[in-house]
Amino acid sequence: MxxxxxxxxxxxxxxxxxxxxxxxxxxxxxxxxxxxxxxxxGCPLVQALCWLACLLVAAGCPAPSSTAARYAPTWESLDSRPLPAWFDEAKVGLFLHWGVFSVPSYTSEWFWWYWQGWSEPRNPDPAKFMAKNYPPDFTYAAFAKDFTCEFFDPEEWAQIFQESGAR
Structure with missing residues (x-):
């Protein structure tokens, strides 16, 4: 990073x-x-979410201690650290991010950002896609009416996740 x-x-x-x-x-x-x-x-909502995320992270972190173990930037040093007791029994965890960005089924969950000009060279141009497939005054919020989740079956999803080893 x-x-x-x-x-x-x-x-x-x-x-x-x-x-x-x-x-x-x-x-x-x-x-x-x-x-x-x-x-x-610049967006107040983004600022508030960033502050909330910082507070949540800080609340879950122990205070720095002079007795905390120090590790060198080597694999040997990092491999010497003790693992938490639960580590060997841990299962797969799943995080699902599903929203109106799936309605146009174009690029990724970052569709809106790319459409607003945050495009990267490896991503196709969402502005061209929107101009070709939607009316000029179409907004991101307008995708909501088509986000019906008609094929969503939570029982089926739960079974698939359980079979994958997730808890």
Whole structure:
């Protein structure tokens, strides 16, 4: 990912790629600066969700301790750490993300973001797809009326998940 560690000081250098809302920065106090980018958090809902996520993560993390084990950045060091008791008995966990983005069945759950201009070179252009297949004033929210889940069978899903080993 970004390669950040506790104590890194990140300085914002410029707003690079303003059309995508990314900021460019660099880590100080390291021999070679690493570029850092993050999405702009201008939307109040996004800001609130980010703060909530930070609070939830912080609430579940123990306070730093001087007695905490330190590990070197080697496989041997990482392999020496003790595993939690439950680890060997753990099963597969599943996370499902299903929403109106599945109605057009185009790209991925990031469809709306790509449609709004956050496209990446490897993704087809959602604006062209929308212009070809939907009226000009069509909105993302308008997909909701077609998100009927008519073939959704929760009992069947539960059975499949249970058979996969998930709990």
């Amino acid at each position: 970004l390669g950040l560690v506790k104590g890194d000081v990140v300085t914002v250098l410029s707003k690079a790629g303003q059309e995508k809302g990314w900021w460019k920065g660099q880590i100080q106090e390291r021999p070679s600066p690493l570029p850092v980018a993050r999405p702009a958090l």
